[in-house]
Each structure stands twice: as C-alpha cells, then as structure tokens.
Amino acid sequence: MAYNSGMNQLTFVLPYALPAAELAPDIIKALQAPALAALLSRTASEQFHRADNASPLLPHEAWLASALSQGAGPAAQAMRGFGLSPEPGARYFLIHPVNIELARTHIGMGDARQLQLSEADSRALFETARPFFDEMGQPLYYGDALTWFMRADAWSDLQGPSPDAAATQDLSVAMPEGEHARPLRRLQNEIQMLWHGHPANAAREERGLKPVNSFWLWGGALGSELPGQAQSLHTQEAPGWLAALAEPAQRNATLTTVLAGQSDALLVHGGLIAPALAQEWGLWLQQMQQLEQHWFAPLLAALKDGSLGQLRLVLTHREGWHDSTTSRNAQRKFWRTNNLNALKQP
Known part of the structure; x- marks a missing residue:
C-alpha cells in the first residue's frame, strides 16, 4: 500500500x-x-x-498543550477554528453545556457526548442564556452544539479541569479554583434556574434524554494575533x-x-x-x-x-x-x- x-x-x-x-x-x-x-x-x-x-x-x-504551544488553555485558538475573532488581550474560556446531577454519594457530571444535544436545542439554550451573560459584561459566543465560549477578562486566576477530566469524577474536588470560583458557581446556579423547565429541556426529557442543566468552564486563554490552527x-x-x-x-x-x-x-x-x-x-x-x-x-x-x-x-x-x-x-x-x-x- x-x-x-x-x-x-x-x-x-x-x-x-x-x-x-x-x-x-x-x-x-x-x-x-x-x-x-x-x-x-x-x-x-x-x-x-x-x-x-x-x-x-x-x-x-x-501532552497536546505542550506540543501545540497552547500555554494556559486552548480557548482563543479554538475560537478561531470556529470562525470567531478573539480580541487581543481579552480573556476567553471554553464553555460546554452539560448535565450535572446528584449521585448517591457525590455530585457528578456525565460525558457531554452522551447528551445527544442537537444544534437546535443547543442554540435555543444559548439564546436564552446569552442576554444574562451580556448583562454581566461577559458575552457568550457559539461554536457548535457542545462548544461555546465566554469572555471574562477579570477571571485570569480561574483554572479548572477539562470536561473529560471532570466527567465521572466527584465535582466537589474537581470544580475550578481561584478567586473567581465563587462567582462562577453563582453563575452556574443562575443558569441552572434559567434552564429549568426550558422548552428544549422539556422536549428532551419527553424523548428520554437528560436535561442540559448547567455548563462547564475551563481552558482560559488570552486572545492574540497568533494563528489559531x-x-x-x-x-x-x-x-x-x-x-x-x-x-x-x-x-x-x-x-x-x-x-x-x-x-x-x-x-x-x-x-x-x-x-x-x-x-x-x-x-x-x-x-x-x-x-x-x-x-x-x-x-x-x-x-x-x-x-x-x-x-x-x-x-x-x-x-x-x-x-x-x-x-x-x-x-x-x-x-x-x-x-x-x-x-x-x-
């Protein structure tokens, strides 16, 4: 061959x-x-x-972060891959819509791949959340059904595991850490209430699918002029x-x-x-x-x-x-x- x-x-x-x-x-x-x-x-x-x-x-x-010289996180480079234009000097994070639920002994998050989240449902949840983020001065950007982005210039201290690293783990010890960890948790709680009973989630549950009730944030990075791919x-x-x-x-x-x-x-x-x-x-x-x-x-x-x-x-x-x-x-x-x-x- x-x-x-x-x-x-x-x-x-x-x-x-x-x-x-x-x-x-x-x-x-x-x-x-x-x-x-x-x-x-x-x-x-x-x-x-x-x-x-x-x-x-x-x-x-x-290993990939080192091989690709990503530095702190992949958010800004990934944004460019979706045709978005991160501003130089601004800080962006990856956001993934997820299902978080209380297990018998801990709070857990499943693998987002298993959500079977369609583009239509993801867009509906995104559009509901976007005005809330805009009011805080931390705008949202859409990549694909499981990949969104948030700008949060002041959250430079916030570090947390990737969604695959956090999936199936006890979230009480896997949550992002830093000075802004508490504001992040408040934000997650607000979005959880905002999405509770959302028509997209109601339709999902009727189809036997888990609701999308929160988001996972990680991968913060500064926008720059460097090529994204x-x-x-x-x-x-x-x-x-x-x-x-x-x-x-x-x-x-x-x-x-x-x-x-x-x-x-x-x-x-x-x-x-x-x-x-x-x-x-x-x-x-x-x-x-x-x-x-x-x-x-x-x-x-x-x-x-x-x-x-x-x-x-x-x-x-x-x-x-x-x-x-x-x-x-x-x-x-x-x-x-x-x-x-x-x-x-x-």
Whole structure:
C-alpha cells in the first residue's frame, strides 16, 4: 500500500488506548490486533510517563498543550477554528453545556457526548442564556452544539479541569479554583434556574434524554494575533474544541489524507474516549478492532514499504502515557515477539 514518500514521521495520539490497569490483562486477551502488536513490540524507543496529578488536564490534553504551544488553555485558538475573532488581550474560556446531577454519594457530571444535544436545542439554550451573560459584561459566543465560549477578562486566576477530566469524577474536588470560583458557581446556579423547565429541556426529557442543566468552564486563554490552527494537526472523532485547533480540511482525517502531505504530521483520534469514560469495554474493543483495520494495519504496511519513515505512538489513560517509536528498520527485529504487553501500564 504505497502512500506519499515524502512523510518522515507521523505522531499518532490515541487517548484511552491504555485500558484500566486492573482490567488490562483480560481486555488484551480479547483484543485481536496483530498489526498494533507489531507496532508496539518492534520499536526503536519506548517509555511510560506518569501524569502530573496536579494538572487539570488529562495526559493526552497536557501532552497536546505542550506540543501545540497552547500555554494556559486552548480557548482563543479554538475560537478561531470556529470562525470567531478573539480580541487581543481579552480573556476567553471554553464553555460546554452539560448535565450535572446528584449521585448517591457525590455530585457528578456525565460525558457531554452522551447528551445527544442537537444544534437546535443547543442554540435555543444559548439564546436564552446569552442576554444574562451580556448583562454581566461577559458575552457568550457559539461554536457548535457542545462548544461555546465566554469572555471574562477579570477571571485570569480561574483554572479548572477539562470536561473529560471532570466527567465521572466527584465535582466537589474537581470544580475550578481561584478567586473567581465563587462567582462562577453563582453563575452556574443562575443558569441552572434559567434552564429549568426550558422548552428544549422539556422536549428532551419527553424523548428520554437528560436535561442540559448547567455548563462547564475551563481552558482560559488570552486572545492574540497568533494563528489559531496548527498546520500539522489532523483529528478524527475529536471533541469540537480540539478539532477546531486543526485546519478545516484536516478535521475528519483518514490515513490516506494524513499521509498525502509532504511534511510531518500529528494525528489525534478520539474514538476511544467515550467508551473508556463510560467503562463500556465491549464498545472499546469494537473501536480498537476498527482502528486495527483502518489505521494500525495500513500504518504497518506504510512503514514496511517505506512510504512512512517513522511512526510515533502516544497511547494514554488517566494515569499517564506510553510513548514509543517504530520504523522500517525497527520492524525488522524479528527476534522480538509481537505482543500487546505495552498496553498493560500502571
């Protein structure tokens, strides 16, 4: 399978490709992925990095923030990806409409992907909330159904976890922190009351869907004159804010389109995040089998025929990431037995 011979290196970031440590042995037994086994076993280098527990970001998010030089947060860059124009020097935050509910022992927030929030319902909730934000001098901006933005120049101290980092966690210890944390909570309470009984939510509940009763804020960053999209970034099944960091033509990547470029590329595939957050390991296995067919096997072929010089795999879970590289020469290490043991990380 010959691609463009001009690409030297592809970095493939696959969040939640590492299963939960206590389940990994059984999951790996069930996974039929000989190409991935070869990519992970016949390597030029490999290392496991433990995540910084103080970071508000998941390991793949922190890795990307460093790789893309995002600094404090991705909000301003993501705005540009949606065609918005953040003002230089102004501070913007990402906002995600979510469902927050009281569990038996804690307050929790589910994965927003599971809300099945349509553009029409999101727009209706947005338009109801926008005048309230405008009155406070903190205007709202619409990106897509699950991705909004807020300007709050004075909230430079506010830092909090990403929605994927906060999802399924106890929000009593995951809420954003800083001097303006209390005003944020008051704002969330006001919006919760504003959306209570909203026609869009009433219709959702009639369809058996959870109401959108609050929002999650994170990713604050200053607007600047810097370009908003990373030229090398390609995404597939990525959250809206992350996809917005890539050029529009690179947001629904296939291996053919990625390897068609002449320069090195960075690919983030988010297809494993949702099943991992939901602990739906059967669905996780199905997604991995699709990755084996559509990505790992063709990538292995591309290495062997020389159309890809080097492949770097960054596989993560909540506790850290496994970073390895392989190449055509590395794949000639026939004395190394192909296996998936690299997926068993602490």
